[in-house]
Amino acid sequence: MRTILFIFLISPFFSYAQFGKLLDKAASVGLKKGTEMMSDHLRKTREKFDTTSFNYSVSFSDVSAQYEDKEKLDDVTNVASIYLDDEKDKTLLEEAREQIDMGEMYYATNAFNLAEISFLVALGILEIEGDQNNLMYPRVLADIGMLYNGMGRYDLAMEFTTRALESRKELRGENSIDYAASLNNLAVLFKNIGDFNEAESKLNETLKINEQVSGKSSMAYAITLNNRGVLFQNLGRYKEAERDIIECLDVAADNMSTKSLKYARFQTNLGLLYQQQQKYDEAEKIFESAISAVSRNPLKSKKSNPDYAHLLEIKASLYMEIAKYEEAEKLLIEALAVYEKKFGRSFSGNGLTKARLGVLYRSQGMLDKAQNNLKGAEYILGDTYGKTHPFYVQVETELALLNWQKGDIEQADSYFKQSIDQSLKFVSEYFAPMSDMEKAAYWKTLRPRFEKYFAFTAAVGSTNPKVLESAMNYRLATKAMLLSSTTKVKSSILNSGDESLIETYNSWLDNKHQLALYYSMSKEDLTVQNVNTDSIASATNQLEKELSQKSGIFSEAYKSKVPELYDVQSKLKSNEAAVEIIRVGYSLDGNSTKYMALVVKPSEIKMVVLLDGDQLERKYFKYYKNVIKFKRDDAHSYNQFWKPIAKELTGISSIYLSSDGVYNQLSVNSLKNPDGGFVLDGLSILNVSSLRSIVGKSALESSKKTALLVGNPSYGSPEIAPLPGTGKEIEAVSTILKANGFKNMVYQNASATEEIIKEARSPKVLHIATHGFFVKDVKTNNNTVFSVPLNNINDNVLLRSGLLLANAGKLDINAGGNNGVLTAYEAMNLDLTNTDLVVLSACETGLGDIMSGEGVYGLQRSFEVAGAKAVIMSLWKVDDTATQLLMTSFYKNWVASKDKLSSFRKAQMELKASYPEPYYWGAFVMQGE
Secondary structure (H helix, E strand, O other): OHHHHHHHHOOOOOOHHHHHHHHHHHHHHOOOOOOOOOOHHHHHHHOOOOHHHHOOOOOOOOOOOOOOOHHHHHHHHHHHHHHHOOOOOOOHHHHHHHHHHHHHHHHHOOOHHHHHHHHHHHHHHHHHOOOOOOOHHHHHHHHHHHHHHHHOOHHHHHHHHHHHHHHHHHHHOOOOHHHHHHHHHHHHHHHHOOOHHHHHHHHHHHHHHHHHHOOOOOHHHHHHHHHHHHHHHHOOOHHHHHHHHHHHHHHHHOOOOOOOHHHHHHHHHHHHHHHHOOOHHHHHHHHHHHHHHHHOOOOOOHHHOHHHHHHHHHHHHHHHHOOOHHHHHHHHHHHHHHHHHHHOOOOHHHHHHHHHHHHHHHHOOOHHHHHHHHHHHHHHHHHHOOOOOHHHHHHHHHHHHHHHHHOOHHHHHHHHHHHHHHHHHHHHHHOOOOOHHHHHHHHHHHHHHHHHHHHHHHHHHHHOHHHHHHHHHHHHHHOOHHHHHHHHHHHHHHOOOOHHHHHHHHHHHHHHHHHHHHHOOOHHHHHHOOOOHHHHHHHHHHHHHHHHHHOOHHHHHHHOOOOOHHHHHHHOOOOEEEEEEEEEOOOOOOOOOEEEEEEEEOOEEEEEEEOOHHHHHHHHHHHHHHHHHOOOOOOOHHHHHOHHHHOOOOOOOEEEEEOOHHHHHOOHHHOEOOOOOEHHHHOEEEEOOOOHHHHHOOOOOOOOOEEEEEEEEOOOOOOOOOOHHHHHHHHHHHHHHHHOOOEEEEEEEOOOOHHHHHOOEOOOEEEEEOOEEEOOOOOOOEEEEOOEEEEOOOOOHHHOEEEEOOOOOOHHHOOOOOOOEEEHHHHOOOEOOOOOEEEEEOOOOOOEEEEOOOEEEEHHHHHHHOOOOEEEEEOOOOOHHHHHHHHHHHHHHHHHHOOHHHHHHHHHHHHHHHOOOHHHHOOEEEEEO
């Protein structure tokens, strides 16, 4: 009966120190020794549980709690009553062992209070007896860490999980099952508190240990795969997430029934991943299958089964996305009732469900109900997860939208800023160790919050100047963030003087060059050579992580001060303005896309909103392209794309233009105003990736005078039309530069190879005159341009644009890295750190995939990443002769004036005098410094 007193008289609210005092008092009166270590009843009941449940934290895509299995809890309660009535004397170690066993079974059935008591009793006994070297000691520490993690008590979870890891390392070593279990649990804890970099690092380490010790067919390996898959899903790395979860399911199917609850939970993770990717039919089938499996158990009432409720909640989230609002509401209300009955109103799962219900009501205009649920979610999630957790931050965003919808602009702005400021902290904390690919994927998960604030700004900014200022500051912090950080890091490393760091960086570049080589090969060739590009890409990313950990430069790129509005204004002259175009794809009412222009002058900021963005992107852009292509008079494009903005540019003669969306695909200079003139005639425009560059622009150009001029390649296929005009262009440019002291490296015909460009080391000028391409619609892995096959273009967007050079299309060399096709992916790896100007005198070199808020992923971006300060590129197919005249004129003006922008504008004006249609002179735009 002694143990009954421990179980039922100790309050779960006692501190750990109070348990120690109580156990010390019990020890002082003496506890008699017994003979048996565990009763048969206890042993047989424990065998019904999956032992991995007592070792491994399992992560779920939306909530980490595992719910009570009523049938098993009844078994545990029954065996506990028999066991606790056992009058046999026990040793203290036997007492501790049985308390751990009971606690683990309580934990597995989600009886958290009873589990906590049993674990703390066992821990107290072991510490009183000084048995920290007993293997039970790290076991109970790990159990307590898992328990508190599941309860959302993260500070305590971190303390006990870390102690368990250290103890297991000391007692069993790092290459042990126990150590791997604690490492996995620490990873899940890091994931739950939002430290994604640490989570991934720990999961990767756990997988390696499990593969060596337990094997890839073990449940331990499967669980860790599942956990990493959920982490990747949170980071927006869907392909990797799907790979891990499917592999987890394959392993799990060999270890358990596919109708079991745990298998259904793994399946649900896959369903949630498909839902996030908008694969709704696949997701719904998985959810219905899981609900059916849970419902078939006759021993469990739906009204009291949280597993059933949890699946209802998940299915409801799907229905909300596909506008089945009435069905979603019923499912969420039913789920919430079960949660409150089982766990009380403060349970973290209640907060998540209330958040979903609040979003549902807000979308239906039921604002009072939305307010009640979202405020409830804010309180619960703030208490259980903390105010810096992504779940809480997302609720702040939803409360911002609610208050905007209610017309409380001040409160909405406050909630938005809390959400966005925390999101920027996520960037500064987590971006540094990520690879470029991972940064882009993670940024996609954060970007919607900023897009909603820009939509809010478009709606209320005209009467709220503080909102305009905030929007501009957030745009400066995030526009082209991925591009600017990459170039900054590269420059900092190469100029650091740290030989070891530079060597590591060059090793990483070598790895990327190897990947570029394999990307140029066909799927068939890769198969024959047994090359797995996924594994090489993964290794490349890992090397980038190691590089970032070795250097603080990666962190500094995100933690250094970002320019704000007043910094930009201080750099503008009285006749200058900066124009930030923002595509606004979100709206409260679901109406069409808008475009917002923030016009910054030295002493003010104004906003212009173009309401019908859908028409701009479709009808009017199509019209613009057609009038350019067929050289027709354009009577509408100026009014649609530029007139509203031009009204705010009175007295301005020069602007810095940061474009977004469809504005990346048109040349503003080519727009014809109603009086018959063009924008080019009255305005000097410098296109920039971000207005941030105005503040950070370098005043001096490179002092060395070297130029690499490549053109008129000898293509390897008769289907690729020769470009003799580019040869004349190269010769004319070379003559001009040579007369002004440049040392020229000129390559034409057979010598105009891809390899020559790859071997270049930061010439002041890089001029490439040839065919360019951009594949807009990707339908297969074997698209062709000019009869040249483009391999693996689904794998990387930067493989879809490039330049054709010598031997392009020549079949016998098409499988190599120097196959005559320089892709944007390969261009990104060039060494152009001290290059002042890259001229891409080819067709469509300014096109690419447009990523909202980041710019165009194509050749232009790649050459900027490589280090080029400015890039001249084209937006449509260009005329050979006109291009030759434009380039010749530009270089003559530049060597005389040393001003790239004014020289480029003057060259366009001169060409326009001979060729009035924008088709000839408007295709090229300059971007950069």
